[in-house]
Structures are given as structure tokens and as C-alpha cells.
Amino acid sequence: MKNVFRFSLMALSTAFLFVSCSNDDDNITNDDDLPLGDYENGVFVLNEGGFGASNASVSFIDADGNLYNNIYTNVNEMALGDTAQSIGFDDDKAYIVVNGSNTIEVVNRYTFEHITTITAQLANPRYIVFNNGKGYVSNWGDPLNPDDDYIAVINTSSYAVESTIPVAEGPEKMEKEGNSLYVAHRGGWGYGNSISVISLSSNNVTTTIEVADIPDSLEEENGILYVLCKGKESWAGEETQGALVKINTATNVVVESLSFGEGVHPSNLDIENGTIYYTVDADVYQKGLNAPLPSSPLFSVGSQGVYGIYGFAVEDDKIYVGDAKDYSSNGEVFIYSLTGQLQNNYTVGVTPNGFYFN
Amino acid sequence: MDKTRFLLFTIGLLGHFLFAQEEPELLTEVLIVSDTPLRDFSETQQVIHISDSVLRKSQSSLTSLLNFNSGIYFKENGLGMVSSPSFRGTTASQTAVVWNGININSLSTGQTDFNTINIRGFDNIAVKSGGGSVAYGSGAIGGSVHLNNDIKFNNKTTQRLFANYGSFDIYGIDFSSKIASDRTSISVGLTRNASDNDYPFPKSERKNINGQFYNNNLNIALGYRLNDNHILKFYGNIFEGERHFSVPTPNAMKTKYRDFNLRNMAEWTGYFGRFTSRLKLAYLTEEYRYFPNIDSDTYTFGETDSKIVKYDLAMDVKSNIKVNLFLDYSQNQGRGSSIQSDTRQIGSASLMLKHHLTSKLLYELTLKQEITDVYESPFLYSLGLKYEVSGFYHIKTHISRNFRIPTFNDMYWEGSGNPDLLPEISNQAEITHIFTYNNIRLSVTGYYNVIKDMLRWIPVSGSLWRPENVDSAKMYGLESVVGIEKRVGENHFQFSGTYTYTVSENSETGKQLIYVPYHKATASLSFSRKRFTTYYQFLYNGEVFTTTDNNTAQILDSYLVSNIGLEYDFGRKNSYTIGFQALNLWNEDYQSMLNRPMPGRNFNIYINLKF
Numbered sequence: 014m015k016n017v018f019r020f021s022l023m024a025l026s027t028a029f030l031f032v033s034c035s036n037d038d039d040n041i042t043n044d045d046d047l048p049l050g051d052y053e054n055g056v057f058v059l060n061e062g063g064f065g066a067s068n069a070s071v072s073f074i075d076a077d078g079n080l081y082n083n084i085y086t087n088v089n090e091m092a093l094g095d096t097a098q099s100i101g102f103d104d105d106k107a108y109i110v111v112n113g114s115n116t117i118e119v120v121n122r123y124t125f126e127h128i129t130t131i132t133a134q135l136a137n138p139r140y141i142v143f144n145n146g147k148g149y150v151s152n153w154g155d156p157l158n159p160d161d162d163y164i165a166v167i168n169t170s171s172y173a174v175e176s177t178i179p180v181a182e183g184p185e186k187m188e189k190e191g192n193s194l195y196v197a198h199r200g201g202w203g204y205g206n207s208i209s210v211i212s213l214s215s216n217n218v219t220t221t222i223e224v225a226d227i228p229d230s231l232e233e234e235n236g237i238l239y240v241l242c243k244g245k246e247s248w249a250g251e252e253t254q255g256a257l258v259k260i261n262t263a264t265n266v267v268v269e270s271l272s273f274g275e276g277v278h279p280s281n282l283d284i285e286n287g288t289i290y291y292t293v294d295a296d297v298y299q300k301g302l303n304a305p306l307p308s309s310p311l312f313s314v315g316s317q318g319v320y321g322i323y324g325f326a327v328e329d330d331k332i333y334v335g336d337a338k339d340y341s342s343n344g345e346v347f348i349y350s351l352t353g354q355l356q357n358n359y360t361v362g363v364t365p366n367g368f369y370f371n
Numbered sequence: 372m373d374k375t376r377f378l379l380f381t382i383g384l385l386g387h388f389l390f391a392q393e394e395p396e397l398l399t400e401v402l403i404v405s406d407t408p409l410r411d412f413s414e415t416q417q418v419i420h421i422s423d424s425v426l427r428k429s430q431s432s433l434t435s436l437l438n439f440n441s442g443i444y445f446k447e448n449g450l451g452m453v454s455s456p457s458f459r460g461t462t463a464s465q466t467a468v469v470w471n472g473i474n475i476n477s478l479s480t481g482q483t484d485f486n487t488i489n490i491r492g493f494d495n496i497a498v499k500s501g502g503g504s505v506a507y508g509s510g511a512i513g514g515s516v517h518l519n520n521d522i523k524f525n526n527k528t529t530q531r532l533f534a535n536y537g538s539f540d541i542y543g544i545d546f547s548s549k550i551a552s553d554r555t556s557i558s559v560g561l562t563r564n565a566s567d568n569d570y571p572f573p574k575s576e577r578k579n580i581n582g583q584f585y586n587n588n589l590n591i592a593l594g595y596r597l598n599d600n601h602i603l604k605f606y607g608n609i610f611e612g613e614r615h616f617s618v619p620t621p622n623a624m625k626t627k628y629r630d631f632n633l634r635n636m637a638e639w640t641g642y643f644g645r646f647t648s649r650l651k652l653a654y655l656t657e658e659y660r661y662f663p664n665i666d667s668d669t670y671t672f673g674e675t676d677s678k679i680v681k682y683d684l685a686m687d688v689k690s691n692i693k694v695n696l697f698l699d700y701s702q703n704q705g706r707g708s709s710i711q712s713d714t715r716q717i718g719s720a721s722l723m724l725k726h727h728l729t730s731k732l733l734y735e736l737t738l739k740q741e742i743t744d745v746y747e748s749p750f751l752y753s754l755g756l757k758y759e760v761s762g763f764y765h766i767k768t769h770i771s772r773n774f775r776i777p778t779f780n781d782m783y784w785e786g787s788g789n790p791d792l793l794p795e796i797s798n799q800a801e802i803t804h805i806f807t808y809n810n811i812r813l814s815v816t817g818y819y820n821v822i823k824d825m826l827r828w829i830p831v832s833g834s835l836w837r838p839e840n841v842d843s844a845k846m847y848g849l850e851s852v853v854g855i856e857k858r859v860g861e862n863h864f865q866f867s868g869t870y871t872y873t874v875s876e877n878s879e880t881g882k883q884l885i886y887v888p889y890h891k892a893t894a895s896l897s898f899s900r901k902r903f904t905t906y907y908q909f910l911y912n913g914e915v916f917t918t919t920d921n922n923t924a925q926i927l928d929s930y931l932v933s934n935i936g937l938e939y940d941f942g943r944k945n946s947y948t949i950g951f952q953a954l955n956l957w958n959e960d961y962q963s964m965l966n967r968p969m970p971g972r973n974f975n976i977y978i979n980l981k982f
Contacts, residue, residue, distance in 0.1 A: 065448075066917070067619045067966035068925065083924070092966070095620045114620035132622040155624075157669040248786030248835050321830060340830065341885065342920035363918065363925075 050123030057369040060362025069097035070362035080359045089127040100369045101141035134174040142187045151184035153201040190233045190262045197228035225256035230282035241282035281325035292322045312353025326368035335365030403522040406472035408506035412723045415755025415767045417500040431564045433488035439908045441498045442871035449617045449967045454486040458513030460846035460875025460887045467511035471606045474508045478675040481778040491545040491562040492590035494521040504773035505737035512773045512797040522556045522594035537975030541566035556594035573960035573971035579617045581625040586612030600642045608634040629660040645687045653679040673707030691727035705779035713783045717743040731759040765805040773797045781838040797822045811855045820846040848873040868894035882921045888913035902940045909933040917965045930961035948979040
């Protein structure tokens with residue numbers, strides 16, 4: 014299979030030179046414009062791999078629904094590394110943050126050809142967002158040191174880390190809004206409950222906003238930052254309730270906090286077309302921006318034999334679910350309609366944790 | 372692959388003419404052992420005794436020794452790093468490691484890291500296949516590995532100095548001294564091994580980073596004969612080691628790990644006519660420290676200790692019937708960064724019987740019941756039969772029920788430990804055919820093993836992982852041990868080999884368990900003439916799956932690793948040997964653990980002085 018794929022890739026790249034689309038492997042678009050690369054139109058699935066197993070990989074599902082596994086290795090003939098955490102896009106580049114390897118692999122987002130590997134000044138890197146020629150990377154630092162966590166600032170021309178911004182323990186996902194970078198402190202190896210606000214002009218933490226325990230995901234919409242907090246689970250010692258916290262980004266003040274019930278620990282916030290989506294275990298929930306928390310799920314993925322929702326995204330009227338299964342076999346991706354009708358499923362790499370749309 | 376298959380086939384054929392010492396050594400009256408079940412009640416199972424000459428030719432880790440001399444598969448995170456066994460297709464905690472009769476598997480993890488056992492400190496090492504939980508407790512499911520020190524009242528004084536140096540700055544020093552009268556026996560061994568371990572990966576630009584390690588080991592065995600009927604003994608072992616864990620990828624955070632294990636046992640043996648009484652007191656501790664960042668002094672740790680009282684009374688009921696009653700009480704304590712401090716107490720009673728029905732037919736029966744309030748403990752037993760059909764052909768059969776108890780981590784891990792776990796239970800049966808012809812010996816064993824209530828850490832909700840009794844598995848296969856020894860004039864040939872075929876399936880999915888090869892073969896050939904000895908060892912491991920769905924894209928390929936050695940004895944009265952080895956002679960690029968390459972060709976010189 015792999016050889017067939019490699020052969021078809023070669024055939025395709027040859028096809029580019031002649032601007033012909035005669036290959037019957039439908040994975041290039043039929044745009045009139047010159048295609049930018051094999052992966053111009055579709056969704057990347059990041060498979061984090063087993064911790065320590067160095068088998069992270071990227072899968073690609075093109076606009077026609079064809080699946081290509083292991084594209085990073087197939088294009089670049091090298092391994093991606095150990096425990097890939099996330100991908101960020103900047104212009105025509107994709108930055109793959111590889112947590113266990115302490116690296117960021119920079120590739121062309123359309124061809125997936127390797128450009129460079131960033132290794133310096135990264136320590137347990139997690140996520141990356143971009144602003145004005147700079148990439149901001151959240152880092153957990155030393156696992157046993159709660160005081161060495163930071164945001165690394167990368168110059169996207171030189172790929173060098175220009176500076177670091179010390180922050181509270183466990184910086185995870187980030188959201189840029191205006192001149193501010195909002196950093197959710199999920200807590201790393203501990204449990205966090207705050208959002209740091211970093212001024213993008215001074216690169217300093219200007220404000221810290223307290224939210225509920227374990228802010229898992231965040232997104233801004235119409236001047237409001239929505240922060241989904243998971244709450245501590247019973248095994249963390251003292252169980253706390255999850256919450257959806259709304260922050261006014263003009264004032265950086267919490268304007269509303271909706272608490273989930275006892276024992277409900279939500280994650281995977283995604284806002285698409287003015288609708289909030291999130292998940293609890295194997296259930297997918299949906300609500301309007303200002304609606305109260307729904308009491309019943311939109312649908313549950315349990316009936317597909319999905320063990321739990323690991324990766325999750327909503328895009329273009331489709332809901333993407335990554336099922337990690339037992340974390341030591343190849344995972345599966347399920348694509349549903351917005352009403353929860355299963356449209357497609359794919360066997361991808363080990364532990365699919367995220368979806369990134371080209 | 373075709374080349375490998377062909378080689379395997381050749382080896383398989385060759386293997387059937389190879390030699391292994393399979394029966395226990397002859398025991399003279401002056402030799403006192405502590406592992407009496409191995410001596411007295413293991414005749415109906417397969418036991419490989421690894422001879423001293425094989426031990427001296429091996430590298431110092433128990434992993435390396437057994438990789439090349441048994442059917443056990445090892446997953447090794449790179450040379451010298453964490454190493455765990457799969458014996459007859461079982462999991463890492465289903466092989467018991469037994470030190471002078473006492474199970475030393477970690478109370479925290481249930482398993483032994485085979486790279487934290489230095490073989491140089493032991494007089495003999497044996498591998499017993501199949502169930503043995505009555506005698507050896509938790510984890511004796513796939514089989515057990517026995518590390519023994521001898522106490523001899525033989526009026527001899529010997530010292531030995533062994534030293535080696537090799538590629539990647541590996542070195543080892545082993546000094547041992549044995550001083551014995553007819554009343555007193557003192558045996559002390561001191562060992563140190565270390566390596567920079569920065570080997571280049573074969574066929575790659577990369578090399579092993581942060582893999583350096585050292586370990587120090589002290590072994591003591593003391594015996595004192597009070598009078599004809601009473602002997603006092605003491606066994607001690609201290610292992611202290613530090614390993615930097617080699618990084619899986621070049622820029623990963625560097626970590627290191629320290630082990631400190633202490634083992635003490637005192638024994639009083641009394642002989643009263645037909646009765647032998649043994650009282651043993653043991654105190655064992657294990658401690659680890661894990662440094663997740665070597666640039667920092669902070670670490671996580673775990674500590675356990677166990678206090679054990681064992682009493683056993685053996686009786687020769689008649690010349691053909693031996694009965695042994697065992698009473699055992701142990702108190703285990705554990706604490707650690709993520710373990711609530713906890714204590715558990717386990718008592719047990721067992722009975723073993725060996726009965727020679729005729730001079731050619733014997734059976735062995737063992738029974739055991741534990742008493743504890745920590746988990747529900749099953750009744751355990753074994754029944755074995757041995758029949759000498761002819762001088763040429765013997766047959767053995769053995770059935771047993773065995774268990775593996777939940778570990779401290781399983782039960783007491785902060786937040787996710789599960790106090791309601793059951794032991795894993797294994798029911799198994801096997802049959803062994805042994806053919807002996809002149810100096811050729813061949814044994815073939817077929818076995819079937821069903822394990823239920825397997826303990827697994829699984830994600831139960833959200834991000835919570837918890838141990839549960841979830842899976843069951845069935846394992847079946849063939850084990851063959853073969854060999855020949857021949858002397859023609861001044862020429863001495865020895866061949867030994869093993870071949871195992873292992874099917875190990877998750878009962879629900881029908882998939883082969885990960886890191887269990889269908890095929891493994893080992894062979895070693897040694898040829899001596901006058902003062903020269905040359906030897907060739909090899910190891911074949913078939914491909915293994917690394918994912919539970921047996922995904923073919925993530926298979927680890929089969930490999931064939933060979934070592935060659937040459938030694939010369941220049942001693943006159945004593946034996947002074949100097950030797951040279953080329954390890955991984957054909958520079959095979961191989962991994963026993965995904966993305967953890969092992970060294971290519973490397974070299975080693977050694978001296979072995981006995982005086």
C-alpha cells in the first residue's frame with residue numbers, strides 16, 4: 014500500500030510539472046488555478062502516537078473524501094517524532110508541535126514538504142498561535158517544576174526563539190484577539206484555573222483572569238471569549254464542577270459563568286457559525302451563544318462503538334470525531350452531519366487528537 | 372525476509388541437534404541450596420540450568436543472558452534501558468524472578484526490570500517454564516527465572532576476578548571470593564558495570580543519546596554448620612544503579628532513573644531424621660527515583676519493603692515419598708509520590724508432594740491457599756507426572772492454576788488505584804516429550820494457557836485511567852530445547868538451542884498480543900581444543916506487532932543477531948582466560964521496542980582469572 018501511495022505521489026508531483034491532472038487518484042483539486050500542492054484542499058488529522066513510541070503521524074482526508082495516512086513521512090522520508098500535540102498555520106506554512114520530541118516541524122501546508130525543525134528553547138511545547146510575524150508557543154517546561162512554564166516567541170522568518178514570556182503553570186491553548194493573547198492554564202501536570210492575558214506589543218502578562226478548574230479550550234466570538242473549563246474529576250482528589258465562562262475581551266472581566274452539574278466534565282469547545290459545540294465523554298452537545306446549557310446531547314457517538322471522543326472539530330457543517338480506542342492501536346475518525354448522521358469513517362494513525370482544515 | 376526465513380528454517384533443523392543442560396545438577400551433600408522447590412518439586416516441568424561457562428560468556432545483564440539462552444522475548448528500550456520479558460506469550464508481570472527461593476518481582480509494578488539484575492553475582496541461574504505459583508507466588512505464570520547462590524562446606528578457597536572492556540566505554544569488574552571449611556562457608560561477590568552507551572544507530576545518522584548507566588552489586592552467602600543437624604545461613608544482595616534513559620528522539624527532555632534494591636534472608640535449617648525443618652526470615656526493600664529532567668534535582672519516587680517469615684517442614688515419608696509443608700506470612704508496605712502509604716498482609720499454607728510410584732513413574736502434587744483481606748485469593752494447585760517410557764524417551768505432563776496479584780500501583784495509585792481488583796488467574800496444561808540418545812537431548816513441549824481477569828489500565832471516563840480486570844487471553848505454543856555435547860580426543864563440541872512458537876491471543880479480539888513474536892530461536896555453538904575455545908551465539912526473533920489491532924504498518928521486523936567469541940586459557944595450575952567477542956557480528960539493524968534501535972557491531976575483551 015505504502016509503495017503504491019509513494020508511487021502515486023511521485024506520479025502526482027510529476028504531473029505538476031506538466032500541469033496535467035491525468036492521474037486517476039482523485040486527490041488533487043479541479044480548481045482552474047495552479048494547485049498549490051497535494052494537500053491544498055482537505056483536512057489534516059494529527060495522530061499523536063504512543064508516548065515514547067515516536068510514531069506520531071499526519072493523515073489527510075481530501076475534499077473528495079480520500080484518505081492518505083502517514084503523509085509527513087511519505088513526503089519527507091523521515092519520522093515526525095514522539096507525541097505530536099498540535100498544528101498551527103501561518104500563511105503557507107504549517108507548524109507541527111511535537112511535544113515528546115521538544116520540536117516544531119515546519120512544513121509547507123500545501124505540499125507538506127519539510128522546511129525546518131525548531132529545537133531551541135522548547136520544553137514540552139503544546140500549542141502555537143501567530144501574530145504579525147511571530148509564533149507564540151505554550152511550554153510546560155520541567156514536569157516537576159511548576160514555576161518554569163513559558164510562552165516561547167518565534168520569529169517566523171528566522172525560525173529562532175526571540176524571547177520567552179514566563180507564565181503560570183500549564184499554559185495550553187491560546188486565542189489571539191486584537192492586541193491580546195489569551196492563554197488558558199489547563200495546569201500541565203497539575204490543575205490550573207486561570208487565563209493569562211499577554212499584550213502582544215509588550216510581550217508581558219498584563220492581566221490574569223480566574224476561571225473554573227482546568228480551562229480546556231477557548232474561542233473568541235463577537236467580543237466575548239468563551240472558556241470551557243473541565244472541572245476536576247473525582248480522581249483528582251476534590252471533584253469540582255465544569256463551567257463555560259464568558260469573558261468580555263474589552264474589559265477582561267468575567268461576564269457570565271454557566272456551571273455544569275456534578276460529575277459532568279466537558280471538553281473540546283468549538284464555535285462554528287454562531288453555535289457552540291462541546292463534548293462530554295462520548296456525547297456531543299450544541300447550544301446557541303447565549304442559550305443556557307442544554308440538558309441533552311445533540312447525539313452520542315457511542316453507538317458507532319466509539320470509545321470516547323479524543324480529537325474533535327466542527328467545520329463546514331460537519332462534525333469530526335477522533336477515536337483513540339485503546340491508545341495503542343490505530344485510531345478512527347468519524348465524520349457526522351450537524352444532526353449526528355454518520356457520513357464517513359476512516360482508520361487513521363495512533364491516537365488522533367486534532368483536525369486542521371486547509 | 373526470505374533470507375531470514377531460510378536461516379530460521381536452517382536453525383530450526385540445526386536446533387534439534389543442540390544441547391542444553393536440562394536436568395538439575397547433581398547435588399552433593401556439601402552443597403546447600405535455598406530454593407528447595409526447584410530442586411525437589413520441579414521434575415515434571417521443563418527447567419534449563421544455565422551453566423557457569425555460559426554465564427561467563429554472556430554480557431552482564433539478565434536480559435542479555437536470557438535473550439540468547441532461553442525462549443523468553445525481551446522488550447528493551449535500547450541497550451541497558453528498561454527491559455521486560457514475555458515468557459510463553461505472557462505479559463511483563465507474568466514471569467516471576469526468584470532470588471534464592473524468594474519472589475523478588477516489584478511490589479509496585481509486579482514485574483522485574485531484567486536490566487536491573489546483574490548475573491555476575493550468582494552461582495547459577497535457571498529458567499523454569501510454565502506455572503509455579505504454588506511455590507513462587509504471584510506472577511509465576513509464563514514461567515520463572517531463578518537466581519541462586521550456593522553455600523558449600525567443601526574446604527576450598529577460590530577467588531575469581533573477571534573484567535571486561537568494550538565498545539562505547541562499557542566495562543565490568545567482578546571479584547568474588549569463596550572461603551569454606553567443613554563448618555563455615557563465606558562467599559562474597561562485588562560487581563560494577565558501566566557504559567557510556569552512546570552507540571551509533573546502525574544505518575542511521577543518529578546515535579544513542581543520554582543512555583549512560585552504571586550499577587554496583589554486592590552478593591553475600593554465608594553458611595555456618597552448628598553441628599551435624601543444624602545450619603545457619605544468610606543471603607544478601609544489594610543492587611544500586613543509575614541509568615540515564617536514552618531519549619526516543621534527539622531533542623527530547625533527558626531523564627534518568629535510580630534503583631536501589633536490598634535483599635536479606637536468614638535461614639535456620641535443622642535435620643531431624645526423616646524431617647528437615649527450615650525457618651526463613653527475609654527483609655527486602657526496593658526504591659526508585661525518577662528524574663524527569665536531569666538538569667533538575669527534583670524527582671518522583673516509590674518505595675516498598677516486605678518482611679517475610681517462612682517455615683517449611685519436609686519429610687521423607689518413605690524412600691519414594693517426599694512431603695513438604697510450607698507456611699508463609701508476609702507484610703508489605705509501599706509509599707511514593709503518587710502512592711498512598713499502605714500496608715498489606717498475606718498469609719499462606721501450601722503442601723507439596725512427590726511420589727515415585729515405580730522407578731519409572733512419579734508424580735508431583737502441589738496445593739496452596741492464601742489468606743488475605745486485600746483481594747480474593749484463589750486456591751492454587753499443580754499436578755505433574757513423569758514417566759520414563761524407555762531410556763530413550765521420557766514423557767512429562769503438568770497442569771496448574773496460577774495467579775498474579777494486583778500491585779501497589781494498581782490498588783493504591785492516588786486517585787485512580789482500584790482497591791476492588793481480583794488477581795489474574797491462569798489455568799494451564801502442558802505435555803513434554805524428552806528424547807535422549809547418546810549425548811543428544813531433545814525436548815519438545817506443547818502448552819495451553821488461559822488467563823482471565825487480566826489487569827489492565829484502561830481509560831474509563833474522560834481522562835481517567837484505572838486498572839480493571841478486563842481481558843482474557845489464551846496462549847498456546849511449542850517450546851523445544853535441544854542439544855548435543857561431544858568429545859573427540861582433545862576436541863570438545865557443545866551445541867545448545869531453543870525454539871519457541873507462541874500464539875498469544877486476546878480472547879475477545881482474536882488478535883496477537885503486542886510484542887509477542889510467533890517465532891523465537893536461539894542457538895549457541897562452542898568448540899574447545901586444548902587451551903582455545905571459540906563460540907558462536909545467535910538469536911532470532913520473529914516480527915512482532917506493536918499495536919493491539921495488529922496493524923501491519925507498525926510491525927517490528929524480525930531480526931537475527933549473532934555474537935562470536937574466542938578465548939584462550941594461559942593458566943598453568945589455575946585457569947587464566949583471556950577472551951575477545953564481536954557482538955552483533957553482522958551489524959544487524961534491529962529493535963525489540965518500537966523506535967528504540969539496538970547497537971550494531973561492537974567489541975569486547977575480557978579476562979577471567981580463577982585462583
